[in-house]
Amino acid sequence: xxxxxxxxxxxxxxxxxxxxxxxxxxxxxxxxxxxxxxxxxxxxxxxxxxxxxxxxxxxxxxxxxxxxxxxxxxxxxxxxxxxxxxxxxxxxxxxxxxxxxxxxxxxxxxxxxxxxxxxxxxxxxxxxxxxxxxxxxxxxxxxxxxxxxxxxxxxxxxxxxxxxxxxxxxxxxxxxxxxxxxxxxxxxxxxxxxxxxxxxxxxxxxxxxxxxxxxxxxxxxxxxxxxxxxxxxxxxxxxxxxxxxxxxxxxxxxxxxxxxxxxxxxxxxxxxxxxxxxxxxxxxxxxxxxxxxxxxxxxxxxxxxxxxxxxxxxxxxxxxxxxxxxxxxxxxxxxxxxxxxxxxxxxxxxxxxxxxxxxxxxxxxxxxxxxxxxxxxxxxxxxxxxxxxxxxxxxxxxxxxxxxxxxxxxxxxxxxxxxxxx
Numbered sequence: 538x539x540x541x542x543x544x545x546x547x548x549x550x551x552x553x554x555x556x557x558x559x560x561x562x563x564x565x566x567x568x569x570x571x572x573x574x575x576x577x578x579x580x581x582x583x584x585x586x587x588x589x590x591x592x593x594x595x596x597x598x599x600x601x602x603x604x605x606x607x608x609x610x611x612x613x614x615x616x617x618x619x620x621x622x623x624x625x626x627x628x629x630x631x632x633x634x635x636x637x638x639x640x641x642x643x644x645x646x647x648x649x650x651x652x653x654x655x656x657x658x659x660x661x662x663x664x665x666x667x668x669x670x671x672x673x674x675x676x677x678x679x680x681x682x683x684x685x686x687x688x689x690x691x692x693x694x695x696x697x698x699x700x701x702x703x704x705x706x707x708x709x710x711x712x713x714x715x716x717x718x719x720x721x722x723x724x725x726x727x728x729x730x731x732x733x734x735x736x737x738x739x740x741x742x743x744x745x746x747x748x749x750x751x752x753x754x755x756x757x758x759x760x761x762x763x764x765x766x767x768x769x770x771x772x773x774x775x776x777x778x779x780x781x782x783x784x785x786x787x788x789x790x791x792x793x794x795x796x797x798x799x800x801x802x803x804x805x806x807x808x809x810x811x812x813x814x815x816x817x818x819x820x821x822x823x824x825x826x827x828x829x830x831x832x833x834x835x836x837x838x839x840x841x842x843x844x845x846x847x848x849x850x851x852x853x854x855x856x857x858x859x860x861x862x863x864x865x866x867x868x869x870x871x872x873x874x875x876x877x878x879x880x881x882x883x884x885x886x887x888x889x890x891x892x893x894x895x896x897x898x899x900x901x902x903x904x905x906x907x908x909x910x911x912x913x914x915x916x917x918x919x920x921x922x923x924x925x926x927x928x929x930x931x932x933x934x935x936x937x938x939x940x941x942x943x944x945x946x947x948x949x950x951x952x953x954x955x956x957x958x959x
Contacts, residue, residue: 557921558914567592570935570942572919583920583934583946589780589805590851591937597808600847601840609840612639613832618842625849627816629787632796636822638815639837643776643803644672646813649831650799651676651737653821654770656828657798660734664724666699668925670746671739671774680739693733695724699747699925700756703881703899713752718759725767737770742789742797743778748924749891751884754794761795770821773797776813777889780805781852781936784862784887792886808848812841857936861887867940868932871947878959879905890932892950893924901926905957912953918946 542563546554563575569591572580582592590597604618612619623637640646655661665671665680672678679686679694690696697720698706700713707716725735738760743749764771778789779802786792790800798821803813813836817825825831835841852858865887872883872892879902881895894902894909906928913920923931934942 557919559911562914562919569594570938578917580914580917580919581934581942581945583918583932583938583942585919585935586777586782586933587804587809588935589782589808590848590855590857591935592809594808594847594851596851597810597844597847600843601810604840604843607839609838611834612837616839618839618846619837622842622846625846626814629849630800630816631791633818634797634800634816636817636819638817638822638825638831638833639841640813640815640833641811641835641841642672643774643801643813644674644677645833645836646776646801646803646815647671647677647739647772647774648674649815649825650739650772650774650801650817652829653799653815653817653825654737654772656824657770657821658734658736658768660728660736661693662695662725662728662733662735662737663693664695664697664721664728664735664738666740666744666747667696668699668747669696669741671741692731693728695727697721697724699744700750700752701748701925702750702884703893703895705750714756714759717756718763721760722763725763725769729767735767735769737772738764739772739774741774741777742793742795743783743886743889745777745889746923748893748929749885749889751882752793754792756793757795770799771795771797772799772801774801776801776803776805777933780848781858781861782887782889782933784858784865787858806848807841807844810841810844811835812845852936855937860938861936864888864938864940864943865890868938868943868947871943872950875947875951875954877954877957879957880954885932888932888934888936888938891923891929892932893929895928901928903927906930908957909950909953912957913949916949916953918949920946 564572565575566573570582572582627635668682671680679691705713728735773790781787783792790797799817806812879894882893894906896902903926906922921931
């Protein structure tokens with residue numbers, strides 16, 4: 538009997554290599570918001586934010602191929618590509634975010650951001666939420682709650698409770714902002730008293746992995762006051778909400794009313810090509826460059842910059858940020874028309890949407906949520922789940938997602954839930 542693809546994968550890539558779904562999908566082709574498996578079955582992609590402007594967008598493909606056919610090398614040679622892209626990218630930011638360091642992954646970007654905090658403050662203490670994810674380097678993996686590091690969390694890391702829509706910190710949505718800021722203030726005091734000192738607060742301004750609670754503009758104002766008073770650096774991880782994902786704004790930090798010192802970018806930046814960046818205030822970048830001898834062989838190479846530039850072109854030419862706002866609002870409205878006793882909340886912004894499931898007494902229902910995900914996949918809709926208890930659907934499709942796509946997703950979700958017991 539021949540070895541299956543899953544068996545080969547386990548043998549060659551090692552055990553526990555993650556896959557989605559109980560019966561993983563063997564994807565062989567993508568176009569726009571669609572994916573096809575090896576048997577020719579077509580799926581509506583309601584999950585992947587990496588192909589931000591759509592799977593295999595011809596303009597991005599053309600840009601990559603054209604530049605690869607001319608030159609691809611590192612940034613110790615001069616080339617217009619990296620400075621042209623950096624100039625255009627910082628034009629998408631307000632305030633003093635005017636310098637760019639190009640890298641290959643969001644993990645690398647967040648690793649640099651933490652070192653920027655150290656360079657500015659001379660301290661090493663980091664604060665993150667207790668249900669976050671910022672990447673896979675040794676430094677940023679210390680912030681993850683899913684797989685606690687061997688030997689325990691480093692002494693310079695503090696993790697504070699994350700905000701929540703269904704079970705708000707302190708018991709009320711109105712008081713949650715002050716409660717969150719209080720946790721940050723206590724973590725700062727702990728780091729200072731331990732002799733470590735406070736360097737940085739890092740967070741996703743959409744709190745995506747925390748379950749993207751519905752938070753008002755200005756929610757982080759009390760937290761910003763606490764951090765500024767302590768002399769810390771604020772890092773906004775825009776890998777998930779960035780590049781117009783939330784519809785109303787290009788960046789998640791603008792939507793929530795946060796003015797960070799450092800912003801990190803990744804996944805959607807090159808539409809699947811591995812490119813990422815750190816955008817920071819000039820004085821922050823200068824401090825980092827002085828304190829660390831940093832160079833990235835592949836970061837900012839001409840092909841990566843061509844891919845990233847093409848993504849900006851498509852976002853603007855096809856008005857995809859406006860599309861995310863309009864279609865996202867429509868999809869959210871359709872989802873709110875669905876009724877089932879297990880639905881605890883429906884929320885989201887732009888094309889980042891979710892439905893949280895809970896049982897009696899708002900007890901999280903991760904098993905029920907997993908069944909919904911599997912049933913949707915069986916009907917040709919790919920989505921997944923996230924949150925502290927993995928009881929919230931994660932709907933995050935490519936930006937060309939249309940009203941027709943939203944109807945297909947919502948109609949299928951209604952059918953699935955109609956067939957599931959309370």
